[in-house]
Amino acid sequence: MAERIVGHLPNYPEGSCFSSREELSRAGVHRPRVAGISGRGHEGADSVVLAGRYENTEDDGDVILYTGHGGRDPATNQQIGHQTLTRGNLALAINKLHGLPVRVIRGATHLSPYSPETGYRYDGLYRVDDYWRDRGRSGFFIWRYRLVKIVTNLLFPTMTVPILHETEHTQLVKALYHFRCQMCHARLETPAGPYAEGVHIRPLTPPHNGPDTQENILCLCPNHRVQFTTGSITIGDDLTLIGEEGRLMVDFRHKISPAHLHYHRTHYFSLES
Numbered sequence: 001m002a003e004r005i006v007g008h009l010p011n012y013p014e015g016s017c018f019s020s021r022e023e024l025s026r027a028g029v030h031r032p033r034v035a036g037i038s039g040r041g042h043e044g045a046d047s048v049v050l051a052g053r054y055e056n057t058e059d060d061g062d063v064i065l066y067t068g069h070g071g072r073d074p075a076t077n078q079q080i081g082h083q084t085l086t087r088g089n090l091a092l093a094i095n096k097l098h099g100l101p102v103r104v105i106r107g108a109t110h111l112s113p114y115s116p117e118t119g120y121r122y123d124g125l126y127r128v129d130d131y132w133r134d135r136g137r138s139g140f141f142i143w144r145y146r147l148v149k150i151v152t153n154l155l156f157p158t159m160t161v162p163i164l165h166e167t168e169h170t171q172l173v174k175a176l177y178h179f180r181c182q183m184c185h186a187r188l189e190t191p192a193g194p195y196a197e198g199v200h201i202r203p204l205t206p207p208h209n210g211p212d213t214q215e216n217i218l219c220l221c222p223n224h225r226v227q228f229t230t231g232s233i234t235i236g237d238d239l240t241l242i243g244e245e246g247r248l249m250v251d252f253r254h255k256i257s258p259a260h261l262h263y264h265r266t267h268y269f270s271l272e273s
Helices: 021-027 087-098 168-176 222-229 258-267
Strands: 037-040 044-050 063-067 101-107 120-135 141-149 188-190 193-195 197-200 217-220
Touching: 021 120, 037 087, 044 063, 044 087, 087 101, 087 120, 087 141, 120 258, 168 197, 168 217, 197 222, 217 222
Parallel strands: 044 101
Antiparallel strands: 037 044, 063 141, 101 120, 120 141, 188 193, 197 217
16 A cells, blocks of 8 residues: 655645546545545545535635535435544544644535636645534534645745634633633643633634634633543533533633533534434
């Protein structure tokens, strides 16, 4: 089996065009001849193709809301079942977890002003900024991924890091808890002072469009931020932790929105239903 290469391929710069999936596969830019995601379970994904086969995919050029695979009738292209966080879907989630870039290829059948007129075109590296479960237009669960274009610099290697939305309200919530994690009560001390992370329960980014208000913010340690934002842990309306024992520590001045907690449970918690 050919080695899986993550990142740019030396002989195929961004903008390279291909006449068919067969040519894409031979070049190694996207090896599967049918599947839209090239990746395997816990290894991560190296490339995706946008070919217009799945509902709910949205393409704004530098930001793509990509729909995962599974549950589709190949004869009609209609969604007829739920998607699960397995195979290629899981591989893309691994990219988010480990900061791995993914090659994006657009096909002419993908209805977007950014698509080529014919064949396929390699359009560069994207990072998996977020992933969550949603109900598609057909009423079935689908997995969605927010892919953000990586601006490459030829003089330096590309690095991807988590983007933390630090606002006046996150600063206020962290100060309210004296930088203690609301889940584990840990307070991290550094030479520059205490450290914690303000996390929006419902993300600010589209399509979530959560508000930057204190009722939508938690104060968490880095470990619990990762577990919360990737759906390993969520919070019940009674503030008990789901996915871990314990209860959220809440100051009486901090009014957390049950609607935002419900949104997180529905879209991020990892249990399939």
